[in-house]
Amino acid sequence: MKSAYYVGLMSGTSMDGVDAVLVDFAGDAPALVASHTEAFPEHLFKGLQRLCQPGQDEINRLGRLDRSVGLLFAKAVNELLNVAGVDKSQVRAIGSHGQTVRHMPNLEVGFTLQIGDPNTIAAMTGIDVIADFRRKDIALGGQGAPLVPAFHQQLFAREGQQRVILNIGGIANLTYLPGNADKVLGFDTGPGNTLIDAWIREVRQESFDRDGAFAEEGTTHPALLAQLLSHPYFSLDYPKSTGRELFNHAWLEQQLAPYGNLAEEDVQSTLLDLTCHSIASDINKLSAKGELYVCGGGALNGALMRRLAALLPSYSVATTSALGVDPKWVEGIAFAWLALRHDLGLPANLPAVTGASREAVLGARFPAA
Structure with missing residues (x-):
């Protein structure tokens, strides 16, 4: 056996x-x-x-x-x-x-x-x-x-508790567990690490922004952030999924073109906020409050976790370690x-x-x- x-x-x-x-x-x-x-x-x-x-x-x-x-x-x-x-x-x-x-x-x-x-x-x-x-x-x-929501439901759902499981890989996807198995939802929110990784690879030749330190050196550019968030994908209703076909280096260069010579760290900060704002917007549409548990590489980015928590004041925010599963x-x-x-x-x-x-x-x- x-x-x-x-x-x-x-x-x-x-x-x-x-x-x-x-x-x-x-x-x-x-x-x-x-x-x-x-x-x-x-x-x-x-x-x-x-x-x-x-x-x-x-x-x-x-x-x-x-x-x-x-x-x-x-x-x-x-x-x-x-x-x-x-x-x-x-x-x-x-x-x-x-x-x-x-x-x-x-x-x-x-x-x-x-x-x-x-x-x-x-x-x-x-x-x-x-x-x-x-x-x-x-x-x-x-x-x-996404395919992982069925697994999230089996592993993390609890009757009567509103939970969101957020996976931040290259693309970010979430699973909404409202405490009722028949009402589980899940979809890709948009870019997770893909754009912040692409930018730091281009300007610093580093594979990723460890703990969001490079982003924290910069200041988010409000007009650029608004422009990035105007992408039609963010206003689509679920079911929806995405990938590099939409959010890639070529698209990013196109978006940056009208903004001249922004400081590299300001672009990094803006891209990190794009990830956080697009995620938080979708979570707030699902429920005004609840528990958020993050997994994937993004869970290890302290700046990302802090910014996300600030955008979701009615949520308790932690990694899936709090539920006994290493987020990685x-x-x-x-x-x-x-x-x-x-x-x-x-x-x-x-x-x-x-x-x-x-x-x-x-x-x-x-x-x-």
Whole structure:
């Protein structure tokens, strides 16, 4: 009899690394056994960034990167199991999110595309892989995102308590848990770390703004902030989801053009406020008060957390550590859970969140044998 171990693999919009977690589902709540982050080599990071924008020779580049990302994901799993001292035979399956390179759910024939070949992961690890979680929801008329609200509901919801679970990765998404399972909502609010990371990478050659220190050196430019917040996405009703297709470096350069030579730190501060204001606006529309728990890389940014709390005075604001789950690993655990749901033949999407026509079992199995 195998254990109840599953591996979750997550690589988000920020492309700052592959998060791998080993999770034990034997108890009442998932238990994090071990975790590991595998950094993207610079050439792979740059290749993925280029692929996220339309260009030449896309199919060949896509094919090569699909395999390369699969190899990196497999390396992350093997390193994780080495750290944990757990043999591959003890792991029931790997739940792999993949690396999103296009997310276009609102076209006439909508689609989403994640790469990181699951066959390669299965071959290199000797473990069955469950992947391609988003496209069934798209096929049913949904956005294919966000998928983590169903997991948030199971793990964090409490009867009669109004909670918001906010994941701030490259894109920020929230789950509204009003204390009634039938009323759960979730959607992408807009940019999380993607623009603040892109700007500090351009002007300081740093991969991220540690603790928001660079943003805190600057002063937010009110007119630029208002211009950024006028993006049509922020006024859309949910269900909605977004990605680099809307909020990217090219869009940012276009927005900055009329403002001349703003100080670099002022731009950084303004971009941080764009993230905070767009999130707070959506949260306030859902409920005037409640509990907010933050996870993802943004939870580790002290300036972001302080600014967000100031915009939500009627909310108690904390990270998911207060609920017993390390904020860095929540999404990875969620994709291990999605693999478990697939194994059990249970649905994992919430139609009220994604807009799909019905619940569905998500993902496909890629056997190691």
